[in-house]
Amino acid sequence: MTTRRTALTYVMHAALVSGAGGLAVEAHANTSAAAPGFVRTLLRGTPRLVGQHRFTYWGFEVYDASLWASAAFAPEDWAKQTLMLELRYLRDFKGTDIAQRSMDEMQGQRALTTNQKQNWAGVLQTLIPNVRNGERITGVYAPDKGMQLWHQDRALGEVTDTELAQRFFGIWLAPETSQRQLRQQLLAGAQL
Numbered sequence: 001m002t003t004r005r006t007a008l009t010y011v012m013h014a015a016l017v018s019g020a021g022g023l024a025v026e027a028h029a030n031t032s033a034a035a036p037g038f039v040r041t042l043l044r045g046t047p048r049l050v051g052q053h054r055f056t057y058w059g060f061e062v063y064d065a066s067l068w069a070s071a072a073f074a075p076e077d078w079a080k081q082t083l084m085l086e087l088r089y090l091r092d093f094k095g096t097d098i099a100q101r102s103m104d105e106m107q108g109q110r111a112l113t114t115n116q117k118q119n120w121a122g123v124l125q126t127l128i129p130n131v132r133n134g135e136r137i138t139g140v141y142a143p144d145k146g147m148q149l150w151h152q153d154r155a156l157g158e159v160t161d162t163e164l165a166q167r168f169f170g171i172w173l174a175p176e177t178s179q180r181q182l183r184q185q186l187l188a189g190a191q192l
Helices: 003-016 037-043 075-080 095-109 114-127 162-173 180-186
Strands: 024-027 048-057 060-069 083-089 136-142 146-151 154-159
Touching: 048 180, 060 162, 075 162, 083 162, 095 114, 095 162, 114 154, 114 162, 136 162, 146 162, 154 162, 162 180
Parallel strands: none
Antiparallel strands: 024 048, 048 060, 060 083, 083 136, 136 146, 146 154
16 A cells, blocks of 8 residues: 555545544534434334534545434433434445444443454444445444444445444543544534
């Protein structure tokens, strides 16, 4: 791999799940959008858009993130509520790179055991596909069930390990996230 490609790959990995310092977050224009049909089905009801933002890193547009939850969503108890997070990618990424960056972020929240590192990395690498510009990965989190991942409108699979599911969504929503400003902006539409 060339030095230039290595550097660009590192930058994109770091920006992918907001793991690098200096991530710039810009509000995405449409915050009053109605929930897509499959979101209403997955969240069983009429979810509302809690926050929506475009993430850029060093001038590179990475993805638009949207957080959907019920009308009664309470951000301080996010891990006890069903919610949906959608990432609409603005660049191409390899699924293995997304999975690795996700593992790095979960490790940064709180140390993972050796067993967790091995098992969770395998689960994420199996589930997360390569994405192209304009495609989306959607995660639905249910505290008592785990999570489901979707690519476009196609189910990728379900994770029943509730700790893995919580730590994965914690990349964006946990108080321990490496990007507290990102968390704050995703939760901007909720009563804090």
